[in-house]
Amino acid sequence: MIFCVSRQPKAEWIARLGTVRLSGNAPWQQERAVVGMVKSPVEGSTVVMVKLERPVTLSDFVHPVCLPKEGASLNLSYCNTLGWTRNRELLKRIELKTSSMQSCENISIPTVNSFCSEPAYPTNGCNEEELAGSPMVCLQSDNRTWTLVGISNWRIACSKLGTERPRMYDKISSNIEWIHSITSAMS
Structure with a gap:
């Protein structure tokens, strides 16, 4: 499992x-x-x-997502993230598109490992509140394989216009070698 955490003791975390x-x-x-x-x-x-x-037990409701292959180009034309509604009651899917880093200025703090995305269709400001650790998954060219391309990090603010919701993501591709080294050490 891959997700973002805040500063809480690990004994308090439940997946x-x-x-x-x-x-x-x-x-x-x-x-x-x-x-x-x-x-x-x-x-x-x-x-x-x-x-x-x-x-975990794999089922129709719980299944893995693919990791990007090292050096492979990814299809980023159809991507989604998940977000909780404002009252944090219902999980919703939000279709995304990548955007320029300028879209994320004043929204989050960019790093060398960041990329910016925004909803593919206009949404109402911050009605859906995807939390840090939300996955960005993209459907690959075979139309069957979903690949994890990013994990959202903390957003400082919403956009001023209220109809745009850019979000900064950490690249998974730059973490692949580390992920493989950790998972093989656990096997």
């Missing part, structure tokens, strides 16, 4: 998988305690890998 409502308790929902964390050593990256108390 919830397969849920689309925070207050719900669906039979397919899974919860696992986080028993270990490793922060990426990549400059400017806020990506953290976590170790769960026990493996």
Whole structure:
């Protein structure tokens, strides 16, 4: 599992998988305690890998996403992220497009590992509040494979116009070597 964390002791972290409502308790929902964390050593990256108390069960509601292959070009023409509605009750999908780093000025703090995106279609300001750690996944040319291309980092503010919601993401491609080294050490 890859996501962004704030400064809380790891003993307090629980991973919830397969849920689309925070207050719900669906039979397919899974919860696992986080028993270990490793922060990426990549400059400017806020990506953290976590170790769960026990493996998750793959299902129609919980399944892995592909990682980019080292050096491979990615199709970024159809990408999505997930975001909680303002009341943090319902998980929604937001279609994204990459944009210039200028779009993210005054929204977040860029690093050498950052890229900027915004909704593919205008949305109402910050009605959906994707949190730090939200994935940016893109459908690849085979129309079957979703690849994780970024993890959102903290946003300082919303855009002034209210109809744009640029978001800064950490690149997963620059973390691939580190991810593989951690996962092979755990096998």
